[in-house]
Amino acid sequence: MATFGFVEYDQASPEVKAVYDDIIAVRKTDSINNFWKAIAHDPATLKRTWESIKQIMAPGALDPLTKELIYIAVSVTNGCEYCTASHTASARNKGMTGAMFSELLAVIGMANETNRLSTGYQVEVDQQFKTPVQP
Amino acid sequence: MATFGFVEYDQASPEVKAVYDDIIAVRKTDSINNFWKAIAHDPATLKRTWESIKQIMAPGALDPLTKELIYIAVSVTNGCEYCTASHTASARNKGMTGAMFSELLAVIGMANETNRLSTGYQVEVDQQFKTPVQP
Amino acid sequence: MATFGFVEYDQASPEVKAVYDDIIAVRKTDSINNFWKAIAHDPATLKRTWESIKQIMAPGALDPLTKELIYIAVSVTNGCEYCTASHTASARNKGMTGAMFSELLAVIGMANETNRLSTGYQVEVDQQFKTPVQP
Amino acid sequence: MATFGFVEYDQASPEVKAVYDDIIAVRKTDSINNFWKAIAHDPATLKRTWESIKQIMAPGALDPLTKELIYIAVSVTNGCEYCTASHTASARNKGMTGAMFSELLAVIGMANETNRLSTGYQVEVDQQFKTPVQP
Amino acid sequence: MATFGFVEYDQASPEVKAVYDDIIAVRKTDSINNFWKAIAHDPATLKRTWESIKQIMAPGALDPLTKELIYIAVSVTNGCEYCTASHTASARNKGMTGAMFSELLAVIGMANETNRLSTGYQVEVDQQFKTPVQP
Amino acid sequence: MATFGFVEYDQASPEVKAVYDDIIAVRKTDSINNFWKAIAHDPATLKRTWESIKQIMAPGALDPLTKELIYIAVSVTNGCEYCTASHTASARNKGMTGAMFSELLAVIGMANETNRLSTGYQVEVDQQFKTPVQP
Numbered sequence: 001m002a003t004f005g006f007v008e009y010d011q012a013s014p015e016v017k018a019v020y021d022d023i024i025a026v027r028k029t030d031s032i033n034n035f036w037k038a039i040a041h042d043p044a045t046l047k048r049t050w051e052s053i054k055q056i057m058a059p060g061a062l063d064p065l066t067k068e069l070i071y072i073a074v075s076v077t078n079g080c081e082y083c084t085a086s087h088t089a090s091a092r093n094k095g096m097t098g099a100m101f102s103e104l105l106a107v108i109g110m111a112n113e114t115n116r117l118s119t120g121y122q123v124e125v126d127q128q129f130k131t132p133v134q135p
Numbered sequence: 136m137a138t139f140g141f142v143e144y145d146q147a148s149p150e151v152k153a154v155y156d157d158i159i160a161v162r163k164t165d166s167i168n169n170f171w172k173a174i175a176h177d178p179a180t181l182k183r184t185w186e187s188i189k190q191i192m193a194p195g196a197l198d199p200l201t202k203e204l205i206y207i208a209v210s211v212t213n214g215c216e217y218c219t220a221s222h223t224a225s226a227r228n229k230g231m232t233g234a235m236f237s238e239l240l241a242v243i244g245m246a247n248e249t250n251r252l253s254t255g256y257q258v259e260v261d262q263q264f265k266t267p268v269q270p
Numbered sequence: 271m272a273t274f275g276f277v278e279y280d281q282a283s284p285e286v287k288a289v290y291d292d293i294i295a296v297r298k299t300d301s302i303n304n305f306w307k308a309i310a311h312d313p314a315t316l317k318r319t320w321e322s323i324k325q326i327m328a329p330g331a332l333d334p335l336t337k338e339l340i341y342i343a344v345s346v347t348n349g350c351e352y353c354t355a356s357h358t359a360s361a362r363n364k365g366m367t368g369a370m371f372s373e374l375l376a377v378i379g380m381a382n383e384t385n386r387l388s389t390g391y392q393v394e395v396d397q398q399f400k401t402p403v404q405p
Numbered sequence: 406m407a408t409f410g411f412v413e414y415d416q417a418s419p420e421v422k423a424v425y426d427d428i429i430a431v432r433k434t435d436s437i438n439n440f441w442k443a444i445a446h447d448p449a450t451l452k453r454t455w456e457s458i459k460q461i462m463a464p465g466a467l468d469p470l471t472k473e474l475i476y477i478a479v480s481v482t483n484g485c486e487y488c489t490a491s492h493t494a495s496a497r498n499k500g501m502t503g504a505m506f507s508e509l510l511a512v513i514g515m516a517n518e519t520n521r522l523s524t525g526y527q528v529e530v531d532q533q534f535k536t537p538v539q540p
Numbered sequence: 541m542a543t544f545g546f547v548e549y550d551q552a553s554p555e556v557k558a559v560y561d562d563i564i565a566v567r568k569t570d571s572i573n574n575f576w577k578a579i580a581h582d583p584a585t586l587k588r589t590w591e592s593i594k595q596i597m598a599p600g601a602l603d604p605l606t607k608e609l610i611y612i613a614v615s616v617t618n619g620c621e622y623c624t625a626s627h628t629a630s631a632r633n634k635g636m637t638g639a640m641f642s643e644l645l646a647v648i649g650m651a652n653e654t655n656r657l658s659t660g661y662q663v664e665v666d667q668q669f670k671t672p673v674q675p
Numbered sequence: 676m677a678t679f680g681f682v683e684y685d686q687a688s689p690e691v692k693a694v695y696d697d698i699i700a701v702r703k704t705d706s707i708n709n710f711w712k713a714i715a716h717d718p719a720t721l722k723r724t725w726e727s728i729k730q731i732m733a734p735g736a737l738d739p740l741t742k743e744l745i746y747i748a749v750s751v752t753n754g755c756e757y758c759t760a761s762h763t764a765s766a767r768n769k770g771m772t773g774a775m776f777s778e779l780l781a782v783i784g785m786a787n788e789t790n791r792l793s794t795g796y797q798v799e800v801d802q803q804f805k806t807p808v809q810p
Binding site: 071077103 | 139170173174176180187191202206209210217218222224234237238246253257259260
Binding site for chain 5: 477482493509513514520525527
């Protein structure tokens with residue numbers, strides 16, 4: 001349950017409605033996810049978050065599906081149930097197959113395992129990994 | 136500093152050497168990273184970890200570079216310095232450009248931000264995200 | 271569901287009851303939260319935790335509401351649902367407004383984002399941040 | 406060591422220089438921290454992050470020092486060395502005393518402890534914490 | 541709810557059934573936990589995970605109950621509800637008493653507290669902890 | 676580097692010296708670790724932390740070595756370098772062999788992997804794990 005409940009479209013201020021309308025247009029959907037309806041209690045954060053998401057998740061050097069896979073990797077590692085569920089749905093909408101999802105989780109699981117092995121064995125960073133390179 | 140120092144190639148047991156040789160062959164390199172030399176104190180873990188990595192990071196439904204990006208997303212989120220450094224180097228070797236790296240980190244940063252917003256606002260999972268689908 | 275259920279007031283040992291009575295007196299409440307009723311299976315931990323909380327959360331160089339905001343920041347970052355819910359309620363009882371809560375979450379989200387950016391870019395600590403100062 | 410080194414002021418593009426100039430003006434400083442010089446390889450992220458930080462950390466319902474304390478709480482909980490060091494320095498510049506810092510860390514430590522106790526005992530959220538309230 | 545639902549024994553492929561049969565034989569149980577039925581959508585991960593678990597959790601230098609306690613420590617620290625619940629049940633089946641569970645959680649809580657204190661005070665590692673020793 | 680440097684024995688207040696003396700006596704050592712010398716800037720936290728550690732890490736239903744292994748599991752999972760190094764040293768002093776250390780890290784790594792798999796597959800808790808039992 002969101003702490004302050006949700007800001008539904010009909011009760012939203014014009015400022016919030018403008019963001020909702022943009023979400024609906026960009027996402028080609030007719031419903032607003034709970035996440036947006038919860039943070040809408042803070043219109044500044046709603047607007048900033050949506051504008052950032054729109055910019056960051058747009059096609060660029062990485063394609064949108066790859067970006068969703070990265071989003072899932074972070075959400076699973078943080079143990080965020082909402083984010084895992086919603087971005088798994090987003091990734092599917094963008095073409096993630098069952099085989100891709102399984103491989104994604106296998107990599108996430110493995111990375112979490114070796115992260116702890118390298119921390120536990122207190123492995124120092126190899127010299128060649130420390131040299132900055134040209135972008 | 137690895138707790139027990141490193142198992143260098145020359146002092147390695149035949150069992151460990153066999154894994155090192157496979158790493159060198161598969162990775163087309165002539166040096167073994169500190170990570171492997173540290174966990175080699177436990178030959179069973181060395182072997183299991185290498186075999187799993189080889190299987191998981193191979194081309195499949197996801198390409199090897201995408202898998203490295205996912206590995207970085209996990210490592211950064213866990214705050215693992217060694218893993219961040221080594222997989223950033225691996226990703227570069229597999230073709231990650233500066234622009235891809237920057238977009239990757241932008242997504243990782245954003246995902247960590249919205250993960251906390253959704254936890255903090257205690258957002259409940261939308262009904263449509265709960266329905267299991269066919270793989 | 272607490273693993274071992276809850277220790278309700280009526281079934282509590284005198285040792286546990288004494289802590290419960292102190293919680294009721296200090297917090298000016300007539301009910302004991304589930305957290306205390308769960309850890310009461312371990313009276314030593316119940317007593318030590320309550321005594322520590324009472325000492326740490328008391329007014330000092332930081333006021334009690336500021337301390338609750340910090341508690342929420344930790345709980346959200348750890349993804350602890352129970353702690354996020356209970357300390358959000360505590361903070362409200364101590365005067366947190368909706369505007370304060372929104373700003374709190376905006377800072378928490380932002381901090382989680384820049385934490386990952388600085389880890390991902392492997393930023394070394396600036397020299398001027400390393401110099402110890404007088405308390 | 407930043408993966409791609411730093412973007413120093415003199416080599417920066419006009420777009421990056423404009424952000425650096427604003428940081429210098431707003432922060433009343435004459436040097437740019439390593440964090441900004443590292444993320445400047447991605448001018449879009451540099452600009453977005455700085456604009457967000459400026460908006461979020463400005464005085465509002467919470468004062469700037471309280472926001473720095475919250476930033477430290479997140480950074481310590483995430484184990485982010487850079488962020489802990491830099492925001493501890495920022496907090497001091499905004500008036501954090503040694504006594505405030507000690508209390509801050511005591512709360513952070515305690516919150517991390519009780520977060521784990523409530524997870525380990527699998528404590529379910531009290532009914533009264535679930536009811537949404539008016540902002 | 542598992543994203544793709546569960547793979548029940550009756551609908552399982554021969555490959556998955558073979559793993560299920562081994563789980564039933566080794567664990568001396570007649571039911572398969574949800575965890576296995578969820579990851580069975582990825583037979584390679586199911587097999588690799590089960591084989592690794594079987595090898596790692598077997599009696600060795602550490603006894604199986606101690607290993608379960610360690611598993612709980614990790615799961616609680618990661619805030620993983622499923623893993624905390626299932627390994628707490630496993631530990632009980634292997635002889636964990638209420639007193640052991642309470643002490644386990646007290647150590648987990650304390651470790652999380654001092655982890656943050658040492659990060660927050662930016663404590664550098666003592667020289668004597670850096671010297672590698674013989675295994 | 677500790678933010679405020681260290682409180683060395685010779686400059687310590689009588690209150691801090693009393694804790695240092697007790698650490699030296701209980702631990703049968705003649706030096707104080709950096710951790711204590713850093714948190715000694717806050718004598719109340721120094722005293723409370725030491726008293727709690729002494730109580731929690733004492734022999735009970737779990738032996739002291741098992742408790743150190745649990746401490747390492749938490750510290751590695753949190754990515755706390757200082758705590759991993761210092762408690763690995765403590766565990767060795769209490770009899771942890773190289774074989775035990777390797778098995779410990781194997782379990783920690785595996786647990787981190789399966790934690791993420793169960794989160795990623797959004798596995799719901801089995802009904803039988805939800806029933807509270809008698810301590």
